[in-house]
Amino acid sequence: MKEKAKSDGVETVWDRFEEQQPQCGFGQLGLCCRNCNMGPCRIDPFGEGPSKGVCGATAGTIVSRNLIRMTAAGAAAHSDHGRETALVFKEIVEGEVPGYEIKDEAKLNSIASRLGVNTDREIEEVAKDVAEIALEDFGKQDDEVISFANAYAPESLQQVWQELDVAPRNIDREVVEIMHRTHMGVDADPLNLNLQGIRAALGDGWGGSLIGTEFSDVMFGTPEPVESSANLGVLEENKVNVITHGHVPILSEKIVEAAEDEEMIELAKSKGADGIVVAGMCCTGNEIIMRHGIPTAGNFLQQELAITTGAVDAMVVDYQCIMPSLTDVADCYHTKVITTSEKAKLPGAEHIEFDPAKADKIAKQIIKTAIENYPARKEEKIGIPEEKMDGVVGFSVESIVDALGGSLDPLLEAIKEGQIKGIAGIVGCNNPKVEHDEGHVEVAKKLIANDILVVGTGCWSIAAMKDGLFKPEAAELAGDGLQAVCEQLEIPPCLHMGSCVDNTRILVAVSAIAEALGVEPSQLPVAGAAPEWMSEKAVSIGTYFVASGIFTVLGTTPPVLGSNEVVKLLTEDIEEVTGGKFAVESTPNEIADLMLDHIASKRKELLGER
Ligand code: SF4
Ligand code: MSK
Incomplete structure (x- = not known):
């Protein structure tokens, strides 16, 4: 299709990417600031030119401010989507949108139960209260953690957030506070800035995005396995x-x-x-x-x-x-x-x-x-390529539990016995900086070959589907243990869990497994990756996973290398408090190796394996 584009005289993303080379080194390192009109300012990464902006901001301050502004944009995008979903849901309850209905009452009741809403009433009454609580999470002014995070996140995780003072108080407020703190002359402390980035990301993952997923399920149905095709x-x-x-x-x-x-x-x-x-x-x-x-x-x-x-x-x-x-x-x-x-x-x-x-x-x-x-x-x-691939999709947490026979126990047992060594979440976009889909597919293949069950969302899912990884027969590519489990349950070794906002399904699944085993999410043999990420939403997603205890490998480098202090914070220090941390690796093989090493070390700690 790239060749057809060329012969039709069409310019594509790859052409424009070439035209942008070489891309700005200051931008790549996160060292350019234009947050006020005394600038723009640039810090010399080689230590020969300016080490501070006109106002005195250091590399650590500038890199942190730029990074958390990315988080703010990503969290805002997801959460505005979540708000739109919640508003339509409220209008259903009020009878203002005749084209929509509550399709999944069981899901609504389960959300209500988590939120402590009385479900022993007419479904409309329950829906009204649930909608109100969700919308409150976007607008309440007290300092308590938002209701959805409180209802869904494991207690141990919430304690960590309270200790760090990063529990999200209001989905919108955390985004606004980033914009405030990164305004000229407000917060200059890299640690303090990054903590606010974490707070906004948590408001996205355990708030805005979660509301988007849960209400979409209620209005349009909770996904169940279904066959389809892609490309x-x-x-x-x-x-x-x-x-x-x-x-x-x-x-x-x-x-x-x-x-x-x-x-x-x-x-x-x-x-x-x-x-x-x-x-x-x-x-x-x-x-x-x-x-x-x-x-x-x-x-x-x-x-x-x-x-x-x-x-x-x-x-x-x-x-x-x-x-x-x-x-x-x-x-x-x-x-x-x-x-x-x-x-x-x-x-x-x-x-x-x-x-x-x-x-x-x-x-x-x-x-x-x-x-x-x-x-x-x-x-x-007209020239439609023939390529398309079949597969099974539709793996919500609910349908995974159904596939397991009604409880997580068979999965936990398979993990304990070592048939499944661990679980990996692969998510995120495409990026012309890397070969289209290669990172997504190769990381997944190496993981399943090593008996790691792979779940994922977003553009990863589409890449995996096009490569046949959602066909039950793809189990042949898995290690013996995972293959046996897949054949028994008639599932593929890679499971499509939905869209970008549906990363919350992975959070919910990991939390359920941790709670069932009586451990913290960070103790599980679980790892995440975003091999081809490009969007600011991915920055927010990665941050809420790390803040929820998950080791996360990025395949394209975020603009943070201009500050060793920030790099150390995100790739080392944060692990001591949340149990999760970031790593960056560019080749699919090495991304998978880092995840495998992490999973092996967690198995050793949790199960005493050598
Ligand atoms: Fe330069 Fe400081 Fe203004 Fe940024 S905030 S542009 S570093 S003077
Ligand atoms: S669509 S955010 S390119 S995954 Fe969600 Fe794909 Fe990334 Fe957009």
Whole structure:
């Protein structure tokens, strides 16, 4: 597809990446500050030029401020998504959004029970209280930990947070406080700055993102195993192809329904098409593949290539991870790029603003726009690759427990016996700094070969699926122990747990395992990796995992190397307090080795293995 792009005269992310070389060294090291207009200031990493900004800020201060501003942006993105989900949920309860309903009452009751809400009432009453508590977590003004973190995080973890004074008090406040503290002349202490970064990240993982996941399950159903397929080959030449790209399931759920509407199918036929294909991309794709088995066209680095097939009649985007270049690429074909959120508009795109109160009508309008664009295809530019891969997805914590026969015990037993040596979470994006999908796939393969059960989310999931790692037969690539468990349970050795906000499913699973074993999450043979991360959300995700006791390996280097003090804090010192820490490794082999070593050392401590 890169070659097709070239011959069609389309510029892609890889071309622009080349044009940016060499990228700014100060930026790579985190040593540039432009937080006030006495700057911009740069610190000389070789110690020959300036060692302080105009205001006197040191490398440690500047690197820390830059890093936690990344965390703030990532936490804000996730949590704003979570808030939107919670607001629609509240509107369901108030009867203001007729297109939506409470689909999973059992999940709602289980959330309510965790929050201490009385469930022995009409479901609407329960829902009202749960919605109120969630929204309070975004706006309360006291200093107590947010209710969702309090209800979901293990007691031992919460104690650590209290001791460090990093328990999140309000999801939004922690983000705002980062912006305050990093303003010129406020917080200059690297440790203090990074602690606030941790607090905001915890507000994301155990707050905003968690609310996003849990309420989406209640409204759209908790995922269960379902077969589907992934890669650009899921597009069909003779059908109207609609791609939904971004992160929020609120609209894409309705687009899936609208595309199945007889009236829409008839309209597509009247334009000469055989039907309508809806395919996902990035995490909107993950949301609809997990719940409905809707195929996924690709992950982050494939968004431009999808349009390059010449067969995408509409690319419908909500927000996050949407390249502004999409409209330039679409100009070379007939594709309509449709923006739907007031928060995320693209010059050159058609804007059809989404309103949950008119969800069905708007979803139909979008599908209709795609259908009407079908006859505008440029025949000579159509070229859909054949590649697509099948697999089983839909592994929520609930469905994993179901697959295990109703309790975690068989998994715990397999871990204790050594059939499964440990669990690894692989998450995150694509990044043109590394070969597309290679890190994701190779790390996963090495881990399963060493009897590590792999779970993951985001663009990792799409990479793993395209490589066949979600097929039950992929168990053949696993070590003998893991292979036997997979065959017995009829599951693949790599499990798709959802979108980026659904990393909270991994937090919940790890917490449940720790509690079942009576240990802290940091004592478990568990490790995480983000081999190809690029987004600020990944900074927040990595930080909340580390602050929750998980060893996390990054495959692309964060902009922190300009300060040894900050590097030491994140890769060494933090382990003494939270039990988790970061590491950075660039090759998939070494990423996997670090995770394997960590898991082996935890097994030794926990189970006395040699
Ligand atoms: Fe320079 Fe300090 Fe202003 Fe940053 S805050 S731009 S280091 S003077
Ligand atoms: S979509 S945040 S590129 S995983 Fe969630 Fe993929 Fe990363 Fe976006």
